[in-house]
Amino acid sequence: MSSETIKFKGLKQSIFKDKVMEILPDGGNLNLCLTCGACSSGCPATGLADMDPRKFLRMASLGMDEEILNSEWAWMCTMCTRCVYLCPMKIDIPGLVFNVRRSWPKDKQPKGIRGSCEVAQKNDTCSAMGTPEEDFQFVVEDVLEEYQEAQPEFRKMQAPLNKEGAMYFLNQNSREPVTEPDEMVPLWKILHSVGADWTYGTKGWAAENYCLFCADLEGWEHIVRVKAKAVDDLGCKYWLNTE
Amino acid sequence: MKIKFTVQDPCQLVRKSFGDPVAEDLRYTVKAVVGEENFIDMQPNRSNNYCCGGGGGFLQSGLPDARRGYGKFKFDQIIKTGATYCITPCHNCHAQVHDIGEHYEGKYETLHLWTLICLSMGILGPNEREYLGEDLKEVLVFHPESAM
Structure with missing residues (x-):
């Protein structure tokens, strides 16, 4: 006080x-x-x-x-x-x-928040870490293949990308694919075990939206629209955001 | 093993979105996974829970002293439960609860819910255990030969 x-x-x-x-x-x-x-x-x-x-x-x-x-x-x-x-x-x-x-003023706002908001708008992935579509796809496919081989009970496990008509469109925080990709796997295993019909999208996959935090209404709306369009374009019924 | 678990109710999921019913769903899942007798709630909890201090962009705001000062509320709340694991079903909460645990040297680990679900199902491999403590690191390891 x-x-x-x-x-x-x-x-x-x-x-x-x-x-x-x-x-x-x-x-x-x-x-x-x-x-x-x-x-x-x-x-x-x-x-x-x-x-x-x-x-x-x-x-x-x-x-x-x-x-x-x-x-x-x-x-x-x-x-x-x-x-x-x-x-x-x-x-x-x-x-x-x-x-x-x-x-x-934008230039006085905390740089970490402001910068993440701006980076996320430069790419249709909406990743605040600037991760492009092909990098996300590479990491997901690479990790999946590794686990399919190392853990044969999960040989048929999938981590679909751009699967049209999937029930669930799943977002993923950038931190996992970029800095700790093994942390994506437990979630895939759960989805596989329950038989969920899900997909990632190479566009709009990143869960975070820093423009919300710096109250940048235009940036915030832009990011939400890019992600929502990615969900709609694949014809998915539900959009799951793990944030 | 008599390990105690508590759970962080994420503001965004509970108070700001789906309210107490989703907090009950969360407890149903956690208790099913760890056993009801091994679960202990923080006080206060559910829609009345304290924010961890990682929300609203605080983790990226460049104000770590203020953020950890805020987080002391959460740290004390976790320590008072006596639990050695805090489950954080939110990305921001996970980063913040983990950070304040290290900063204030609390004897607890910070877990994603997915880790615990897979551990209980016996399908958690050796490379998916970054956030487990020593007491659970070697428990029910799925395909231990695949350790990297």
Whole structure:
């Protein structure tokens, strides 16, 4: 908790909060705070950067736009929504945080998030690690062949790529094919053992979407659309995302 | 073997998407795999669970001190269960719970659910055991001769 009192310099118009309220469903209830503190008492981000959810919301309400827009706390709240779950007024503080993130200039946003968002848009795989279609295909086929030979009970196991009309289109986090490919195998074994009709797609296979985290709405939508198109183009019924 | 397991309810899967029913499905699966008597819940749990601190891009934000400060909540929650395995059915949770375990030197391992399901089915090979602890590393190894 803060040790210093917030010094409030006269009455200000809360421009930022009003703008956010126009975007959030039902205004995100941002004016309904009873200041009870249930949000802050149950938030692991309380105390980080001398901030907590209630303080963040109250500062927005008091028109301290500059202070909340400059606080790194917007990147320390994980938008987990536990505060909304606890709040008697169901105030959407994560929605406020999301829009604060969105207001950060792109070149000031955390490089790890921003960079991953940009890399993922350069390739139809949507991989934040920039892994192209042929690399993913090579790793999947190579690992599958290795296991079919080493573990004969799984000689008939498949890890299909672009199988048209499969029931399930499965996404895969880039980390497995790129850095620990053996970790893909247990999931394949489970799917094989239950007789699931599934497929990867060489397009849109990567599960992650960092544009969500830097509140890049256009990038976020682009990535979702590329992936959804990959699912539709193969005529799959369900899209499974393991993230 | 009397090994205790706990499970992390991922915010995205539980609180933000499918709610308590999917948390029950998760427990059904975990208990079927490890045995009901070997499962212990964190407190609080299900839709009321704490975020691990890996969500929202925190792992990639370049703020490791703040992220681990956040994660101390999760670390303490896991340690209080006395479990030596924390099952994390989410990629972000796995990375974060694993990292805070090492950072705060907790005596627990962090497991993908797929690892445990295959172990219990007796089909987990020697190269699929990266996240198992010493106590389970050599248990029911499928085709041990294929170790790389």
